[in-house]
Amino acid sequence: MSHDDASQTSRIASEWLTLAAAASLPVQRALDDIAARSNELAADFYAHMLDDAQASQFLTNEQVHSKLFSALQAWLKKVLTPPGPGEMGEYIGMQKRIGDVHARINIPINLVASGARRLKSRIFEMLCAAPLDADTRTQGIVYASHVLDLALEVMSASYAQSRELSAKSDEAYRLHSLIHDIGTERERQRAALLDWENEFVYRIATGTGLAGIQSLTGSEFGRWFNHRGRPSFGGCEDVNTTTALINHVDQLLSAGGQQTNNAYLSEILPLVRDDIAQIKFLLANLFEQLCELEAGRDSLTQLLNRRFVGTILSHEVTLARQRKNPFVIVMMDIDHFKSINDSYGHGAGDDVLRKVASVLMESLRPIDFIFRYGGEEFLLVLVETDARLALSVIERLRARVEQETIVFSADKAISLTASFGIALYDGHPDYQRTIDAADTALYRAKTNGRNRIEIAN
Ligand SMILES: Nc1nc2c(ncn2[C@@H]2O[C@H](COP(=O)(O)OP(=O)(O)OP(=O)(O)O)[C@@H](O)[C@H]2O)c(=O)[nH]1
Numbered sequence: 001m002s003h004d005d006a007s008q009t010s011r012i013a014s015e016w017l018t019l020a021a022a023a024s025l026p027v028q029r030a031l032d033d034i035a036a037r038s039n040e041l042a043a044d045f046y047a048h049m050l051d052d053a054q055a056s057q058f059l060t061n062e063q064v065h066s067k068l069f070s071a072l073q074a075w076l077k078k079v080l081t082p083p084g085p086g087e088m089g090e091y092i093g094m095q096k097r098i099g100d101v102h103a104r105i106n107i108p109i110n111l112v113a114s115g116a117r118r119l120k121s122r123i124f125e126m127l128c129a130a131p132l133d134a135d136t137r138t139q140g141i142v143y144a145s146h147v148l149d150l151a152l153e154v155m156s157a158s159y160a161q162s163r164e165l166s167a168k169s170d171e172a173y174r175l176h177s178l179i180h181d182i183g184t185e186r187e188r189q190r191a192a193l194l195d196w197e198n199e200f201v202y203r204i205a206t207g208t209g210l211a212g213i214q215s216l217t218g219s220e221f222g223r224w225f226n227h228r229g230r231p232s233f234g235g236c237e238d239v240n241t242t243t244a245l246i247n248h249v250d251q252l253l254s255a256g257g258q259q260t261n262n263a264y265l266s267e268i269l270p271l272v273r274d275d276i277a278q279i280k281f282l283l284a285n286l287f288e289q290l291c292e293l294e295a296g297r298d299s300l301t302q303l304l305n306r307r308f309v310g311t312i313l314s315h316e317v318t319l320a321r322q323r324k325n326p327f328v329i330v331m332m333d334i335d336h337f338k339s340i341n342d343s344y345g346h347g348a349g350d351d352v353l354r355k356v357a358s359v360l361m362e363s364l365r366p367i368d369f370i371f372r373y374g375g376e377e378f379l380l381v382l383v384e385t386d387a388r389l390a391l392s393v394i395e396r397l398r399a400r401v402e403q404e405t406i407v408f409s410a411d412k413a414i415s416l417t418a419s420f421g422i423a424l425y426d427g428h429p430d431y432q433r434t435i436d437a438a439d440t441a442l443y444r445a446k447t448n449g450r451n452r453i454e455i456a457n
Helices: 003-022 025-035 036-051 054-061 062-082 087-102 109-129 134-178 180-204 220-233 236-258 263-294 306-323 336-345 345-363 388-405 431-449
Strands: 328-334 369-372 377-381 407-408 414-415 419-425 451-454
Touching: 003 087, 003 134, 025 036, 025 062, 025 109, 025 134, 025 431, 036 054, 036 062, 036 109, 036 345, 036 414, 054 062, 062 087, 062 134, 062 388, 087 134, 087 431, 109 134, 134 306, 134 369, 180 220, 180 407, 220 263, 220 407, 236 263, 306 369, 306 377, 306 431, 328 336, 328 431, 328 451, 336 345, 336 431, 345 369, 345 377, 345 388, 377 388, 419 431, 431 451
Parallel strands: 419 451
Antiparallel strands: 328 377, 328 419, 369 377, 407 414
């Protein structure tokens, strides 16, 4: 969490607690009565949102209805009940999680605001109709209005953050093609930066001075960095620092541009060299990250990188919902992998991972997706596949892994098994639910003895 996020969260938490502390007993009772009618509020919310063509796309699914209906009631109960000081973390956490879910399912933020407005106006009506004195009613309305706004503020911040992250990932996926050959480009830019540095040092060493020297921004490297590097590397911290360092070098140069004064030049020489050394270091990091992104592949196994799970699954969810084509998520984990590392060394462990990756690539269809999800964990997306087909494909895969023996030398061979959890996409727009279901099934496969497949309920 960034410093800004943390301070925003603590501001909201303290506002919320101040409101809660000021809520009198009669106000709390009035809010309890409303919370007890959360069922009615949720029903009204649905009726209202289903009337909206844009909103109804997100709500018509049966899964959404049954899950969201109860989740909405639980949420209303929570926000209408004033929190105690120790509960604020849980209150805020709930709003953040909801914001993340909204981001994953790509629900437009205006729909969330519209739903909240509807809930608010129904709560106000209920409070107006309740047998309350004027003061309690007013305070109740003020309390409900403020807490709903606070909850929405936390949700929106999380939403924006999650959307920004996934947009960056999508963008990186698209833009890494801007640099066609990462290895060659890395060498070329390293050399261009070095050329500029050599020219700078040469001028100082020979007493030529800096008049007429190309600024670092205007140099071959600087121009490449601005036009190609920045969009390809994405808007990360390392890019901002590199930009600041380039500007700093140019400021030092322009201050001393006309000087042949040795004292000034020898003063800036170590500063510029220091900046350039930092730029080289950052550039190496940025290229390293780009290499990992290359074709979105994990460098050890050449499987898809985990960071693109969201990009791919959002797309598959849309396809599955449009065409009513199911897909299946499988979580696979190599059994007792730690003992392979411990007994034969990390290098042998890496060989096993590469072997398993090639078995996966041979066993699944080219349209399926295979991600390296964790150290020895893989996430498979079997597209246009129902539970029955998935079970037979994965049973074949399980048997194939079991037959694999990895021979290192005459007296060193490893036999392998893996465990699997299968979950059929259930139509809910949040793909994370299906990943979690497959993960739970995998956990069951592990506790039930390993080298087996479990299907999510
Ligand atoms: N060689 C190698 N090992 C890795 C890599 N990534 C993670 N690991 C190791 O994988 C091991 C995973 O161990 P555990 O999570 O205990 O799982 P396990 O031994 O497979 O046991 P179960 O999953 O319960 O059957 C850890 O020791 C990690 O250090 C990698 O890239 N290469």
